[in-house]
Amino acid sequence: MNRTNELIVGLAVVAVVTVITWGLFAVGDNMAPGVTPFSRDVYQLHMIVLGIVTVIGILVFGAMFTSIYLHRKSRGAEAAGFTHSTKAEIIWTVIPILILVSMAVPATRVLIDMEDTSGAELDIKVTGYQWLWQYEYLDEGISFYSALDRDSNAARQVKSGISPTEVDNYLLEVDNRLIVPTNTRIRFLLTSADVIHSWWVPALGWKRDAIPGMVNEAWTLIEEPGVYRGQCAELCGKDHGFMPVVVEAVPPEEFRAWVANRKSDRTAEVTATSAPAGDADVRSTVMNR
Amino acid sequence: MTDTTLHTDEHHHARPKGLARWLFTTNHKEIGTLYLVFSLMMFIVGGAMAMIIRAELFQPGLQLVDPEFFNQMTTMHALVMIFGAVMPAFVGLANWMVPMMIGGPDMALPRMNNWSFWLLPFAFVILLSTLFMPSGAPASGWTLYPPLSLQGGNSFAFVIFAIHLMGISSIMGAINIIATILNLRAPGMTLLRMPLFVWTWLITAFLLIAVMPVLAGAVTMLLTDRYFDTSFFNAAGGGDPVMYQHIFWFFGHPEVYIMILPAFGIISEIIPTFARKRLFGYTSMVYATASIAFLSFIVWAHHMFTVGMPLGGELFFMYATMVIAVPTGIKVFNWISTMWRGSMTFETPMLFAIAFVVLFTIGGFSGLMLAIVPADFQYHDTYFVVAHFHYVLVTGAVFAIMAGAYYWLPKWTGHMYDERLGKIHFWWSTIAVNVLFFPQHYLGLAGMPRRIPDYSVQFADWNMVSSIGGFAFGLAQLLFAWIVIKCVRGGEQAPARVWEGARGLEWTVPSPAPLHTFDEPPQVDDSVTAHKDQLA
Numbered sequence: 068m069n070r071t072n073e074l075i076v077g078l079a080v081v082a083v084v085t086v087i088t089w090g091l092f093a094v095g096d097n098m099a100p101g102v103t104p105f106s107r108d109v110y111q112l113h114m115i116v117l118g119i120v121t122v123i124g125i126l127v128f129g130a131m132f133t134s135i136y137l138h139r140k141s142r143g144a145e146a147a148g149f150t151h152s153t154k155a156e157i158i159w160t161v162i163p164i165l166i167l168v169s170m171a172v173p174a175t176r177v178l179i180d181m182e183d184t185s186g187a188e189l190d191i192k193v194t195g196y197q198w199l200w201q202y203e204y205l206d207e208g209i210s211f212y213s214a215l216d217r218d219s220n221a222a223r224q225v226k227s228g229i230s231p232t233e234v235d236n237y238l239l240e241v242d243n244r245l246i247v248p249t250n251t252r253i254r255f256l257l258t259s260a261d262v263i264h265s266w267w268v269p270a271l272g273w274k275r276d277a278i279p280g281m282v283n284e285a286w287t288l289i290e291e292p293g294v295y296r297g298q299c300a301e302l303c304g305k306d307h308g309f310m311p312v313v314v315e316a317v318p319p320e321e322f323r324a325w326v327a328n329r330k331s332d333r334t335a336e337v338t339a340t341s342a343p344a345g346d347a348d349v350r351s352t353v354m355n356r
Numbered sequence: 357m358t359d360t361t362l363h364t365d366e367h368h369h370a371r372p373k374g375l376a377r378w379l380f381t382t383n384h385k386e387i388g389t390l391y392l393v394f395s396l397m398m399f400i401v402g403g404a405m406a407m408i409i410r411a412e413l414f415q416p417g418l419q420l421v422d423p424e425f426f427n428q429m430t431t432m433h434a435l436v437m438i439f440g441a442v443m444p445a446f447v448g449l450a451n452w453m454v455p456m457m458i459g460g461p462d463m464a465l466p467r468m469n470n471w472s473f474w475l476l477p478f479a480f481v482i483l484l485s486t487l488f489m490p491s492g493a494p495a496s497g498w499t500l501y502p503p504l505s506l507q508g509g510n511s512f513a514f515v516i517f518a519i520h521l522m523g524i525s526s527i528m529g530a531i532n533i534i535a536t537i538l539n540l541r542a543p544g545m546t547l548l549r550m551p552l553f554v555w556t557w558l559i560t561a562f563l564l565i566a567v568m569p570v571l572a573g574a575v576t577m578l579l580t581d582r583y584f585d586t587s588f589f590n591a592a593g594g595g596d597p598v599m600y601q602h603i604f605w606f607f608g609h610p611e612v613y614i615m616i617l618p619a620f621g622i623i624s625e626i627i628p629t630f631a632r633k634r635l636f637g638y639t640s641m642v643y644a645t646a647s648i649a650f651l652s653f654i655v656w657a658h659h660m661f662t663v664g665m666p667l668g669g670e671l672f673f674m675y676a677t678m679v680i681a682v683p684t685g686i687k688v689f690n691w692i693s694t695m696w697r698g699s700m701t702f703e704t705p706m707l708f709a710i711a712f713v714v715l716f717t718i719g720g721f722s723g724l725m726l727a728i729v730p731a732d733f734q735y736h737d738t739y740f741v742v743a744h745f746h747y748v749l750v751t752g753a754v755f756a757i758m759a760g761a762y763y764w765l766p767k768w769t770g771h772m773y774d775e776r777l778g779k780i781h782f783w784w785s786t787i788a789v790n791v792l793f794f795p796q797h798y799l800g801l802a803g804m805p806r807r808i809p810d811y812s813v814q815f816a817d818w819n820m821v822s823s824i825g826g827f828a829f830g831l832a833q834l835l836f837a838w839i840v841i842k843c844v845r846g847g848e849q850a851p852a853r854v855w856e857g858a859r860g861l862e863w864t865v866p867s868p869a870p871l872h873t874f875d876e877p878p879q880v881d882d883s884v885t886a887h888k889d890q891l892a
Contacts, residue, residue, distance in 0.1 A: 095798035096733060096818070105730075111711035113731045120721035128714055129706075131692045146857075147444060147697040148634040156640055159689045160682060167678045170728065176669060177730040182667045218742035223810055224420060231416040231813050238416075238812045262504040263597060265662060265737060269803040276663045278598060279503060280591020300662075300737040300805045302497045305424040308808030313392065340693045 076137055081129035088121060099269060102291045102316070106272025108177040116170055123166075181273065184284045187254030188248070195257075195264030195277035195299070198306035202245050205256075209329045215309045216240040223309060238308070239296040244315040249289050257283040261316035262304060268297035268314050276301055289316040379474070382466035383871055384451045389768070390473050391448025392761075396837060398440030398480065399754075403830050405433040410792075410826035413798050413819050418810050427495035428487065434498035439522045440480055442749065445757045446531045446618040447472075450557045452556050452768065454533060456862040456869060457551045459542025459878045464535035472528035479521035486511035498577065499608070502589040502600050506582050516579045523568040530564035533557055543879035544860070548642070550887070551860055552635065556621030559649045561609045563617075566653075571607040574600060583624035586602070598663050613652040616748060617645055619716075619756030620687060624708050625860070626763050627691050630706035631698030632857035637690040644683035644690075661732045670729050677727035679733035681720070688717055704778035708759035711786050712752065719747030722797065737807075741801025746793045751786075757812060758785075758836065765840065766854040768870030771847030777839050784832040791825030836885070860885060 131197040138144045192203040199214035215223075219238050222229035231237040245255055257266055259277040267274030274297075275285045289295075297312040317325070372380055381387060408429050412420050421429070424638045451469065455462055463469045486493040491509020494500065505512070537550070537558045550558075578600070580586040587593025620641075622718045635641065645855075656674040657665060691713050700706070722744040726732050731774045735741060765773050795818040801804075811819065850867040861884060865873045878884075 074714070076386070091794070094789070096802040097797070097798075098801045099803075108732055109730050112728055113734070116725050116728055116731065120724060124717065124721060127688065127692065127717065131695065131710075131713065134692065134698070135700065135702075138698050138700055140632070140701050144697070144699045146631065146699040149697075150634045150636055150638070152636075155689075155693070156637060156686070160686060161889075163682050163685045163858045167681060170724075171675060171678060174674065174728045174730060177675075178670060179667065181730055181733070182670075220386065225418040225422050227417070229417075231810075236812070238810065262507070263501060267737075267805070269734065273730075274662055274736060275733075278591075278663065280596070281598065281664065297803065298805050302427070302504065302807045304507065305422075305427060305495070307427075308423065308805075309812050336884075 073137060074135060074288050077129060077133040080132045080136065081125055084125050084129050084132065088125060099332075101270040101272045102289050102293065102295065103271050104289050104290070105177070105181055105287065106270060108180070110271045112174055112177055115173065119166060119170065181285075184254050184286045186252055187286060188251045190256065191247070191253060192256045192258070193246070193266050193277060195261075195266070195303070195310075196258040197304050198299070198310040200245075200264075200310065200312065202262075204326070207326050207330065209326065210325070211243050212242045213241045213245060213313070215311060216242050220309070236296065239298070239311050239313070241311055241313045244294070244313045246315050246317060246322060246325050247289065248319040249292050249316045251319060251322075252286060252288050254284060254286045257285065263301050264272075264299050264303045264310070265301035266312060267293050267300040268312050270295040270297075271314070274300045289314075292316050292318055303325045380470070382470050384455050384469065385768075385871060387463075387469050387473050388448045388451030388453075391444045391451055391476075394473075394476060395441050395445035395448055396756075396840070398436050398444070399833065400837065402433050402436035402441055403833060405429045407830050408827065409433065410811055410823040413811070414823040415820060416811055416813050416816050419805035421809070424492065424495055424807045427497075427807070428493040430807055431494045431497055432483075432487070434872050435483060435494075436480070436518075437749075438498065439519075439609075440476075442615050442753050442757070443526065444476060444752075446557075446560075446615070447533075449527075449553075449618070449622070449757070449760050449764075450533055453764065453862060454536055454557060455540065456865065456873055457860060458537060458540060458545050458860050459874045459880060460536060460540030461872065461875050461877075462540075463532050464539050465532045468528050469525070469532050472532065473527045475521045475525040475528075479518045479525065482514050482521070483518035486514050489514070499604055500578060500602075501604075502578060502581065505578060506589075512582060513579065516575045519575050520572055523572045526564050527568050528630075530561035530568075530598050533561040534565075537561075538632055542874065542877040542880050545635070547884070548639065549880060551621075552624035552638070552641055552645075553618065553621035556617040556624075556645050559645050560614050560617045563590045563614050563652065564647055566684065567607040567610045567614075570603060571611075572809060573688075574603040574607065577603075598660075601660045601663060603658065605659045606653075608659060609656040610649075610652040610819060612745075612748075613648060616716075617649065619712070619753045620645060622756045622760040622763070623691065623712055625703050626709040626759055627694050627713075629763075629855050629858045630701050630703060630709075631695045633694060634700035635690070636693035636696075638684070640686055641690055644686045647683040648680060650797065651676060651683075655680065658727060658732075660771045661729050662736050674727055674729045677722065681724050684720055688713060688720075691760045698854075699857075703762075704773070704775060704782055705759045705763035707782045707786075708755050708762065709781070712755045712759060714746055715751030715755065715786075715790075719744055719752055719849075722747065736802035737805055739804045739806055741798040742806050743793050743800060746796070750793065751789055754784075761840070763845050763855075764862075766850035767862060767867050767869055769844050769847075770850055770866075771843050771846065772850050773839055773843040773855075777842075779833065781832060781835050781839060784835070787827060788825050788828035788832055792822055792829050793825070795819075795822045795825075 098110055098113050100107050105204045126256040133299055162195055194201040199212050201212050201229045203210040218234045219240055222231055222234045257275050257277040264277040265274050266277055271287045273285055275283050299307055299310045412426055432531055489511040491511045494515045496505035537554055559788055577588040581588050581590060587595040589595045589597045624635055655673060655677045659676045726735055797819050799815055852866050853863040
C-alpha cells in the first residue's frame, strides 16, 4: 500500500515538475546555434548536457516532493528507522559516473577540434585596447581600428536623454566592421596592448582572452553571410561595456573586392596606422576616410 | 584542564559592562554573536550595493551612475558579501555551536578568538573607506586581475591591507576551530560521532589555512608590482598576467567550498530534525565532504578556460571539475533519503533547508554545464555565470545561514522567533530570489556579458524582471533583520529541546544557553548524537 501510494504520487509530482520545467524553457531565451561548425557543436553539447541535467533534476526533485507530500507528520506518517543502504549508495555513485563519461566523450571531441588551429586560409590579428579593437589582416597588410559607433556612444552617456530604443543596434554597432569571407578557415591571433580583454561573437561559438604579452589562437569558418555581433567579455575598465565586436561575413569574391579596394588606399592606411595613439574617435575618423 | 579552571574563576569576577564587555570578551557565545551581528550588517551594506547595480540595470541606458562607479559597486558588492557577510556568518555559527555540539566548555583559544573577530570591523572600515577616497573603491572586479587592477589610484593599497586583515582573521579563526574540535571533545564524542556541522567546519578550516596565505601572496605581489617596480604580472617586465589568475583561483576555488561546506553541515543538521529521522549515510557524507575538499584544489583553472591553456590542461580541468558532481550528488541523494519515509513538519528552518536542496542543486547543474570546456567558451563571463554562482551562494550559502539562524535562534535568545513572519520571509525570499536570478540564465545564454553597466535593448525585458526580483529580495531581508531583533527582544519562552525531533548536545542545555556550558564534560554515546550510521 505504502509503495503503491508513493508510486502514484511520484508520477503525479514528476508530471507537475516536468510542466514547470517546460514552462521555464518555453518563456526564456536559449543559446543560439550560431553559424559555424564549431558553434553548432557547442550548441549540441549545451543541449545534451542541459537535457541530461533536466531529466536528473525532474527525477530528484520528483522524489523529494513526493516525500514532502506523503511523509509528513500531519498525514500521520511515522518515521522509518533506516540510515544506510549500501546498494543504493553504490547505484547513485556509479550511475552519475557513467553519465559524466557520456558527457565527457563528445566534449573532448569538440574541444580537440577547436584547439586545432592549423590549415588557416586567412590570418587576422586582433588587438584589444581600452576601449576599442584593432584588426590586422596579416597577409593583406590591412589594418584598422573598430570602436563603438557614434550614435550608441552619444546615447550611452549618463542621462543623455537619447532613448536606447531609438538607436539601431544600441551598443552592438561599430564604426568599422571586421569584414571576413564566408566558407574560409580563418585563424585569429589575439593579444592586447593594455589590460586583458576578451573577444566574443556568440554566433561563432567561442570567446578568447586578449592578453598583453601573449598571443592566443582560435579559428572559425563562417558558413552564412551576415552581420554577427558580440562584445568584450572580460572586465577591462570603465568602458568595458562599450567595445562591441561586429563581424560582417561576405562571400569570398566580395571579400577579395573589398581587400583590393582597401589596398588601393594603401598610402592612406600606412599613414593612419603609424599615427600616434590618441583619442579613439580621432583614430577611427582617420581610418574612415 | 586549565581552561576550565580559568572560566570557573571568571564567574566570581565582575564582568565588564557595555562596550567593554564586547571589546574584551573571550566567550565563544558572545564572540559568535559579534560575528553574526557583523555579518548581518555587512549583508545589508553589500545588499545596498546590489540594489544600486540592479537599479542601474533596470533599463538600458545609463540613468543613475557612471560606469566607473558601477564597476566599484560590483567589486565592492562581491568583496563585502564574500568576506564580510558569508564567511563571518559561518564563523559566527561555528563559534556558537561547535563547542556546544562537541560538549566542550569554549573555543580552545579564547583570546585569539577575540582578536580574530575584532580585526574584521577595522578591515571593513578600511575597505569601505576607499569609496570616499579620491581614486575611489577598487573597480577591477573582486578577482583584482592585473593589469587592470594596477591602473587604479592609491586606494588600492588600502584594499590590499584590508584583504590581509581579513585573511589573518580567517586563518586565526580556522586554527581556533581545528584546535577546538581536535582537543575539546567530550568523552565519547569520537570523530565519527561528531555532528556533520562540526565535520564540515573541520574540513573547511583546513581549506582556509591552506588557501588564505595563497591569496595573501597573490595580493602582495600585486602590491609590489604597483608600488615597488616588480614585474610579477607585467608582461613588459618579463612577468605573466595569467600567472596571477592561476594563483588567485588556487585560492579562489577552495574559497568557493569554504562558503558551501559549512552550509552542507547546517542542512545536514536541520533535515534529520524535521524529518524526525536520523541522517541517511552519515559516513558517506563525511567522505563526500572530504572528497569535495580535496577536489577543490585541483580544479582552479576551470575559472579561466578562455585564457588559452594547452589542450591537455583544459581536458584535465574539465574532467576533474566534472568529478565533483559525484560527491555532491551523494550529498543531495542522502538528504532526500533522510526525508524519505520520515515524519516531516515544515517550520521555517526546514523550509529554507528544502529550498536549499532544490536551488543549490540547480546551481550545481549549471556548474556542471560550465565545466564542459567548449560550452564554457560561450558561457564564460556572461550572466549565465552570474546566475550560477548566485544560485550556489545566495540560495546555497545564504539560505543555509538563514536556515541555521532560524534553527538556533531560540537556543541563542531563549525566545521562539515569530513563526508566521518567518514563513512570510521564507516564501517572499524564495519567490523573489528566483525572479531575480533565474532570468539571468536566459540573459547569459542570449549573449549578455557580465560586469557591464548598460546593455543592448534585446536584453531589456529579462533585466527588468531580474531587477524587480532583486528589489523584492532586498526588501525581504529587512524583514529578516526585524524578525531577528524581535526574537532577541522577546517572544514565547523556548524549551531546552526546541524542536521535537532535535538530537545532539546543544539541545541538552537550557535556552537561552547560559554563558558557560559543559564546564563539566558530558558523557556521549549514540543515544544523544544526531547521527548514527549503522556502519560506523
